[in-house]
Amino acid sequence: DSGVTQTPKHLITATGQRVTLRCSPRSGDLSVYWYQQSLDQGLQFLIHYYNGEERAKGNILERFSAQQFPDLHSELNLSSLELGDSALYFCASKTSGGPSTDTQYFGPGTRLTVL
Amino acid sequence: GQNIDQPTEMTATEGAIVQINCTYQTSGFNGLFWYQQHAGEAPTFLSYNVLDGLEEKGRFSSFLSRSKGYSYLLLKELQMKDSASYLCAVPTMDTGRRALTFGSGTRLQVQP
Numbered sequence: 552d553s554g555v556t557q558t559p560k561h562l563i564t565a566t567g568q569r570v571t572l573r574c575s576p577r578s579g580d581l582s583v584y585w586y587q588q589s590l591d592q593g594l595q596f597l598i599h600y601y602n603g604e605e606r607a608k609g610n611i612l613e614r615f616s617a618q619q620f621p622d623l624h625s626e627l628n629l630s631s632l633e634l635g636d637s638a639l640y641f642c643a644s645k646t647s648g649g650p651s652t653d654t655q656y657f658g659p660g661t662r663l664t665v666l
Numbered sequence: 667g668q669n670i671d672q673p674t675e676m677t678a679t680e681g682a683i684v685q686i687n688c689t690y691q692t693s694g695f696n697g698l699f700w701y702q703q704h705a706g707e708a709p710t711f712l713s714y715n716v717l718d719g720l721e722e723k724g725r726f727s728s729f730l731s732r733s734k735g736y737s738y739l740l741l742k743e744l745q746m747k748d749s750a751s752y753l754c755a756v757p758t759m760d761t762g763r764r765a766l767t768f769g770s771g772t773r774l775q776v777q778p
Contacts, residue, residue: 553708584765594709596758596765607761641708652697652716652757655766657708 554578555644555658563664569630572661576623576644582606583625584645584655585617589638600625632665639663668692670769672754677775678744686739686772688754699766700728700739701753709753712739741774749776 554577564570576583585597596609600619611617614632619625629636639662643655669691678684690698697716701709715721715730715737727740739752751771758767 593770594768599764607764654711659708
């Protein structure tokens with residue numbers, strides 16, 4: 552158990568819908584990262600927040616957005632869902648907000664299925 | 667940007683030794699990570715190398731050669747539970763090295 556929690560574990564929804572994924576980092580960690588893992592794309596970085604502020608963006612679609620709240624939990628919002636958005640969504644946390652010389656710890660993931 | 671190459675699949679026998687290779691291309695090297703991921707589960711941290719050489723941690727060791735852009739993960743005394751994907755990753759330059767760029771992973775199957 553990494554100490555990172557994610558809810559829900561599974562989510563099944565229809566195309567065009569909107570969903571929210573939630574992540575709570577390890578105690579003491581200020582950084583939260585979101586990654587998407589699909590069968591054909593591998594693990595891809597989406598977005599990074601540190602202490603409530605966005606710090607880096609990866610290949611995140613405009614239909615996706617995220618935020619980190621004062622209690623440091625983070626939410627990833629996915630809207631106008633398409634079949635291709637079906638994937639495992641992981642969040643990871645680490646202590647610092649700087650370069651990744653310290654380990655990122657991954658949560659158990661949310662499996663999103665879009666029908 | 668970054669480019670990471672790993673073999674897609676490997677098979678080995680229980681009790682044996684296996685070496686999983688990773689080659690990378692990145693400007694401004696800042697270390698290399700290895701993660702283990704069982705199917706449908708979270709990646710879990712195995713090792714971090716920033717200097718050349720071999721680092722040993724129990725049954726798992728990781729080697730780095732910065733001049734060759736090369737790393738390997740060595741797994742000894744293989745157990746059935748070692749059947750998993752092994753992901754090599756480097757900090758992503760475009761994100762100020764904050765995020766990680768992962769290779770596609772090597773799926774290791776351990777056979778009895």
